[in-house]
Amino acid sequence: MSRRGPAQEGVPVRIVKLGGSVITEKEAPRGALRGEVLGRLAREVVQAGGETVLLHGAGSFGHPGAKRHGLKGGLEREGAVSGASEVRMDVEALQRAVCEAVRDAGGAPWPLPASSVSWMRDGRPRQIDWEIFDAALGRGFVPVTGGDVVLDEVLGVSILSADEIAEGLARHLHPSLVVFAVDTDGVYDRDPSDKSARLIQRLKANEKPRFEGAAGAGDDVTGGMAAKVRAAQAIALGGARVRIVNGLEPGRVLKALRGEPVEGTEVVPPGVVAR
Numbered sequence: 001m002s003r004r005g006p007a008q009e010g011v012p013v014r015i016v017k018l019g020g021s022v023i024t025e026k027e028a029p030r031g032a033l034r035g036e037v038l039g040r041l042a043r044e045v046v047q048a049g050g051e052t053v054l055l056h057g058a059g060s061f062g063h064p065g066a067k068r069h070g071l072k073g074g075l076e077r078e079g080a081v082s083g084a085s086e087v088r089m090d091v092e093a094l095q096r097a098v099c100e101a102v103r104d105a106g107g108a109p110w111p112l113p114a115s116s117v118s119w120m121r122d123g124r125p126r127q128i129d130w131e132i133f134d135a136a137l138g139r140g141f142v143p144v145t146g147g148d149v150v151l152d153e154v155l156g157v158s159i160l161s162a163d164e165i166a167e168g169l170a171r172h173l174h175p176s177l178v179v180f181a182v183d184t185d186g187v188y189d190r191d192p193s194d195k196s197a198r199l200i201q202r203l204k205a206n207e208k209p210r211f212e213g214a215a216g217a218g219d220d221v222t223g224g225m226a227a228k229v230r231a232a233q234a235i236a237l238g239g240a241r242v243r244i245v246n247g248l249e250p251g252r253v254l255k256a257l258r259g260e261p262v263e264g265t266e267v268v269p270p271g272v273v274a275r
Contacts, residue, residue: 005131005138006051012176013051013137014257017166020057020147021183022247024094028060031090033097041181041247042101048257051137053169054102054109055162056146061094062087066149066159072123074155084157088115088149099144110141114148114160118168122154125164130172163231170235178240179256180228181247186265187229203229203267205236232267242267 007013018041025032045054058066066072069083077083092113099109118128136143145165152158166178188197189211203209209229232242243256245264255262 005134005136007134007137007173007175008131009138011051013053013134013173015053015055015166015169015173015175015178016045016253016257017055017162017178017180018057018098018247019180019182020059020061020063020162022181023056023098024059024061026059026063028064030064031061031093033061033094035097035101037248038098038101039104040250041253042098042105042107044251044254045257046102046105046107046142048254050257052257053133053137053143053145053173053175054098055166056094056098056144057162058091058094058147061090062147062149062159065090071149071157072159074123074152075157076155080156084149091146091148095144095146098146102142102144107142108140109144110136110139112136112143112145114145114165115150117145118150118160118165120150120152120155120158120160123152123158125160125168126153128165128168130169133169134173161227163228167231167234170238170240174238175235175240177257177259178232178235178242179253180232180242180244181253182225182228182244183246183248185246185249185263186244187225199263200265203233203265204270205233205267206270207233229267236267236269239269241269 023038065087069080070077099111102109119126133143147162149157150160184192187200190197236242245252245256252262
């Protein structure tokens with residue numbers, strides 16, 4: 001069979017990214033899964049149908065260990081090699097849980113660990129084998145990957161976020177829609193815990209959002225909401241609609257995938273009228 005899949009044949013493809021703070025207890029010291037939430041989200045993705053690539057953040061399976069071993073800086077710290085291996089295995093356990101949830105929902109998951117299909121250079125994504133994702137879609141699978149510890153040509157290893165993966169895949173798969181499931185109702189102009197915070201319902205790909213205080217900040221190793229917005233806008237510049245919705249609220253990811261009205265933030269390409 002050919003490596004060509006739906007994206008190369010002009011068939012619309014969608015990308016869904018499940019935030020690590022949605023499917024795991026992100027503040028837990030290590031590996032705490034929100035199994036019921038993950039199962040429900042997997043059902044929504046499978047129920048929506050279509051050609052879909054499923055991504056997930058690492059949450060408490062990756063961030064605590066990456067911080068503890070200083071992996072954002074590569075292999076400089078003592079113990080970083082064993083630490084990177086430990087985090088890699090923890091993330092693999094999470095990916096297995098995601099695949100099992102998709103299987104239980106009636107889908108056919110095809111795990112593609114980022115550590116096996118991508119390279120980085122000096123902390124930046126250098127290469128990802130997007131064709132294998134397309135080929136898996138063409139065979140009826142749901143390709144699954146997520147944030148991971150990846151080999152780096154300069155630093156030894158680096159942290160590759162699922163948001164970066166979404167941006168890289170979108171550049172080649174040309175999705176019609178990308179959905180980010182986060183733990184808030186979308187993008188706010190300031191910290192959502194602030195009573196005066198305003199939900200940004202529509203955002204142009206070429207519009208610079210203005211965040212007050214810590215709204216766009218994040219202390220995890222992949223950059224927080226600001227990094228997510230940058231990725232979403234880069235994807236939208238390529239022509240895809242992007243919807244950022246609350247994955248903790250049942251039905252919102254399904255509605256977003258179906259193109260139905262749903263609370264959240266929509267990022268639209270230049271020249272497209274936001275609904």
